[in-house]
Amino acid sequence: MVHVSVVPDRCIGAAQCVLTAPDVFDQDEDGFVEVLDAQPEGVQGDKARMAAKICPSQSIVVRDDAEGPE
Structure with missing residues (x-):
């Protein structure tokens, strides 16, 4: 299991995270990232990692x- 968080002020609304991991991320009414599942497991955790890698704003x-809290 992983822990997912976002830095909302960095988000530019590109939606790459939603396309990559739609069970983990969504967009709010303004088009910015929201976390649906802050502790995804298995495949969803892998998709969250990929979304973090491809996020153009590194949000x-x-x-x-095992790394502990933020």
Whole structure:
């Protein structure tokens, strides 16, 4: 399991996270990222990691549970 958080002030609304991991991320009414599942497991955790890698604004933070709290 991983822990997912976002830095909302960085988000530019590109929606790459939603396209990559729609069970983990969504967009609010203004088009900015929202976390639907802050602790995805298995495949969803892998998709969250990929979304963090491809996020053009680097708004997504994914940490393994072993790394501790933010």
